[in-house]
Each structure stands twice: as structure tokens, then as C-alpha cells.
Amino acid sequence: MSVKHLMLAMFAQRDMYGYEIKNMYDTLLVVNENLNFGQVYSTLARLLRDGLIIQIQDSENETQDEKKIYRITKNGSDELLHWVSQADNWNAYPDNLSYKLAACRIIDRDALLSSIEAYRVGLVQKMSELTKTQQRLSDEQVGASLVIERNIFRLESDINWLALCIDKLNAQVENDYS
Amino acid sequence: MITLENLQKTYPAAHGENSPAPVLRGVLVNIEKGDFVAIMGKSGCGKSTLLNILGCLDDYTGGRYLLYGKEVAAFNSKQKARARSKTFGFVFQSFHLLASETVLDNVKLPLRYSDIPKKDYDKVALSTLESLGIAHLSSKYPSALSGGEQQRAAIARALVNSPDVILADEPTGNLDSDTGKLIMKTLTRLHEEAAKTIILVTHDVKIASYADKLIEMRDGVIANCFSCKKGGEC
Structure with a gap:
């Protein structure tokens, strides 16, 4: 998770309050669950600890000392550039479904098939939800649109692969009983 | 609006084949006015056959198809033709525009089967093209249009009689991904x-x-039917 890097990218635009960070995060990354304030402030604390941002006095709101404003440091800018420049890793999925499939010959296959069918239907519904969210985005929200598109492509791939799984597991069941 | 009960379609045995070919093997569907429904499935699963039956382009061999509560099997040819021109508008993968006619004339074609006076054909067709933002293509021939423009012209033709239902068979099948989105x-x-x-x-x-x-x-039956609206039922 690169919440801290996305935050650094926002601080690179301008100094910001914590609540501004949360609002911008939610606008940029429409597809994810909204960031809660607890995550915002714990991430800010880590960025401060690591010297990637500093807290400064807000000259326009000197009387409101409870409002804290943050600014990116030179180290923060370097860290941001390093993050942007790095090639990303592709990770194999070590998820729950992979373990179920690995065990497909030694577990209840009817139950497995039924859970895969239900999972696949859920993915199609998720894809439909994302397609409609993407349609509602403004032209300025190009980043959010690309993130949604990536997830739509991932869903398409998973949905088609799950159909293949269902066909192969059904064929296996027929072979075992013939 | 549309109710299918145990709908079946079986083609007679082809030459050299011993048994008839069942394509639809008991389809149960209910479609309400204003629904936006996608019928998915692999090639040969019966989805296009189902669409053709829904549009009264093909007959079924078993079960019931109720359109606005009326059994379609009991329709005479005139009633079927009326359903095809008034209730349904068709959009096909290959656009099916007449190459020798302009866009405007292609869009006007279905009006011959409507109650609209001939003198109003141009006005109605142009207004439909305008509603889709392609009035500027009205004097062009299909060969001068991009795939996306041809499909939008085909959608205008499907809409010109103000049908209740648009039936679209792989409407983006011949288009690139961005044009398909449009x-x-x-x-x-x-x-x-x-x-x-x-x-x-x-x-x-x-x-x-x-x-x-x-x-x-x-394989000719409905494997899944579900709503994409949160908490919605199929």
C-alpha cells in the first residue's frame, strides 16, 4: 500500500491540512474505500517521524492553533521521485481461492463450484458498479478513471478465468463419475 | 412487458443428422418496461436465437412468449410485422445499412411501416439523427463513415419509429474498444x-x-440471472 506516497504527491502540490489530504485522496482514488481520519493521521505521524514532511505554522490562521498544516521536505520530494521512478512488481495471488483450487480434488467439489459461481457473479456485479462509476467521472478525473479501468480489466480477466475453472471442474466431476 | 415461460427452440435435424437440434431448452425470463438487460454467453449458447425470438424475427417451438400479456405464437403475420416495426428497434453487429442509400434514407426506411405521413419522413429522420448528434452525416453514404458512425446511424434507424425496446445483437462486436464505449x-x-x-x-x-x-x-438455458443494482433481484 502506498498511501504515504500518494500523500507525498499531494503535498508536492502545496502545503495542506489533514482534512484536505483526506478529501483529495478520496477524489483521486474513487475506486477504493474512503480513507478514514485515523489512517490519515497515523500516516502523517509516520511521514513526520521519517522527516518526509514537516509541520508548519499556518500564517493565515494563526489563531486557530488546532489546525495543523504540513509541508513536504527535500527528503520527502526525493522519496516521492524514487517511488514514481521504480518499476512495479507483479504479484502472484496467494489468495483464499488459490488454496481452495489447489485442494479441488480433496474437498467437496459441489461446494467449491457453488462458491466459485457465487464469487463470479459478485465480480460481474462489481464490474457493473465500476463501469457506472467510471461513466459518472468528469474529464478531469483521468487518474481515477485509469484506476477504475485497471480494475475493470482485472475483473474481466478473473471473470473469464473463473468460467474456465467452472468448465474444467465440471468436466473433472464428469470424468470421475464416468 | 416480456415474459418467457419454459421457452424452447429446436431446429429440425439437418441433412445427415439423426436428431433435431435443441437451441433453447426452457428459458424463463421476465423483462419489465425500462429495463436494461444484457444476455451473455459463449457462441452457440442460444443468446442470438433468443433475441431473434424476442424481436419476432424467429418462431419458438415450445413454451410461451407473452408480449404485453399477449401470446406471440398466436400473432398473425400482420401483428408480428407491427411488433417488429412499432415495439422493437434492431441494432446489429454488422450495422446492416444499405450501401446505396444515404444515412438519411437509411434512417427513413422503417418509417414506411409506420403511420407517419410520407411528407414528414425527412423531418422525423433528421430529428432522430440530431438526437444522437450525427445530423451532419445525413447526406453521406455508409462507405464514407467510420464503424462508430455507421453504428450510430444504425441506432438512429432503430429509433426512428420510437420503439419501446431496442434489441442489440453484439452492437460493439465490429468496433474497437473506445468506439464500443461510445x-x-x-x-x-x-x-x-x-x-x-x-x-x-x-x-x-x-x-x-x-x-x-x-x-x-x-447450453440453451439460463445459468445465472442477476441484478447489478445493489440489493436488486433478477
Whole structure:
């Protein structure tokens, strides 16, 4: 998770309050669950600890000392550039479904098939939800649109692969009983 | 609006074959006015046959098809023709525009089967083209248009008689991904703003995901039917 890097990218635009960070995060990354304030402030604390941002006095709101404003440091800018420049890793999925499939010959296959069918239907519904969210985005929200598109492509791939799984597991069941 | 009960379609045995070929083996579907439905499935699963039956382009061999509560099997040829011209508008994968006619003349074609006076054909067809933002293409011939423009002209032709239902068979099948999105946006707008019932057939889950209700077919039966609206029932 690169919440801290996305935050650094926002601080690179301008100094910001914590609540501004949360609002911008939610606008940029429409597809994810909204960031809660607890995550915002714990991430800010880590960025401060690591010297990637500093807290400064807000000259326009000197009387409101409870409002804290943050600014990116030179180290923060370097860290941001390093993050942007790095090639990303592709990770194999070590998820729950992979373990179920690995065990497909030694577990209840009817139950497995039924859970895969239900999972696949859920993915199609998720894809439909994302397609409609993407349609509602403004032209300025190009980043959010690309993130949604990536997830739509991932869903398409998973949905088609799950159909293949269902066909192969059904064929296996027929072979075992013939 | 549309109710299918145990709908069946079996083609007679082909030459050299011993047994008839069942394509639809008991389809149960209910489609309400204003629904946006996608029928998904692999090639040969029966989805296009189902669409053709829905549009009264083909007959069924068993079960019941009720259109506005009336059994379609009991329709005479005149009633079927009326359903095809008044109730349904058709959009096909290959556009099916007449190459020798301009866009305007292609869009005017279905009006011959309407009650609209001939003197109003141009006005009605142009207004339909305008509603889709392609009035500027009216004097062009299909060969001068891009794939996306041809499909939008075909959608205009499907809309010109103000049908209740648009039936679209792989409407983006011959288009690139971005143009396909434009066509889907057009269909979504017709559903949302003009309250058209849309029934589309596709093998592409990304295209199906624009719909609110998804019907997935396998081997002539409905394998899954579900709503894409949160908490919605099929």
C-alpha cells in the first residue's frame, strides 16, 4: 500500500491540512474505500517521524492553533521521485481461492463450484458498479478513471478465468463419475 | 412487458443428422418496461436465437412468449410485422445499412411501416439523427463513415419509429474498444433519458456490465440471472 506516497504527491502540490489530504485522496482514488481520519493521521505521524514532511505554522490562521498544516521536505520530494521512478512488481495471488483450487480434488467439489459461481457473479456485479462509476467521472478525473479501468480489466480477466475453472471442474466431476 | 415461460427452440435435424437440434431448452425470463438487460454467453449458447425470438424475427417451438400479456405464437403475420416495426428497434453487429442509400434514407426506411405521413419522413429522420448528434452525416453514404458512425446511424434507424425496446445483437462486436464505449454510452443515454428498454446480446462481460440486469446463458438455458443494482433481484 502506498498511501504515504500518494500523500507525498499531494503535498508536492502545496502545503495542506489533514482534512484536505483526506478529501483529495478520496477524489483521486474513487475506486477504493474512503480513507478514514485515523489512517490519515497515523500516516502523517509516520511521514513526520521519517522527516518526509514537516509541520508548519499556518500564517493565515494563526489563531486557530488546532489546525495543523504540513509541508513536504527535500527528503520527502526525493522519496516521492524514487517511488514514481521504480518499476512495479507483479504479484502472484496467494489468495483464499488459490488454496481452495489447489485442494479441488480433496474437498467437496459441489461446494467449491457453488462458491466459485457465487464469487463470479459478485465480480460481474462489481464490474457493473465500476463501469457506472467510471461513466459518472468528469474529464478531469483521468487518474481515477485509469484506476477504475485497471480494475475493470482485472475483473474481466478473473471473470473469464473463473468460467474456465467452472468448465474444467465440471468436466473433472464428469470424468470421475464416468 | 416480456415474459418467457419454459421457452424452447429446436431446429429440425439437418441433412445427415439423426436428431433435431435443441437451441433453447426452457428459458424463463421476465423483462419489465425500462429495463436494461444484457444476455451473455459463449457462441452457440442460444443468446442470438433468443433475441431473434424476442424481436419476432424467429418462431419458438415450445413454451410461451407473452408480449404485453399477449401470446406471440398466436400473432398473425400482420401483428408480428407491427411488433417488429412499432415495439422493437434492431441494432446489429454488422450495422446492416444499405450501401446505396444515404444515412438519411437509411434512417427513413422503417418509417414506411409506420403511420407517419410520407411528407414528414425527412423531418422525423433528421430529428432522430440530431438526437444522437450525427445530423451532419445525413447526406453521406455508409462507405464514407467510420464503424462508430455507421453504428450510430444504425441506432438512429432503430429509433426512428420510437420503439419501446431496442434489441442489440453484439452492437460493439465490429468496433474497437473506445468506439464500443461510445456506442454503449449512447445506449445508456437512451435508457436513462428516453426510458427505452434495452436488451443486448454480447459475449463480452465488459459490454454486459453497462446493463442493470444480466442473464447468462449456457447450453440453451439460463445459468445465472442477476441484478447489478445493489440489493436488486433478477
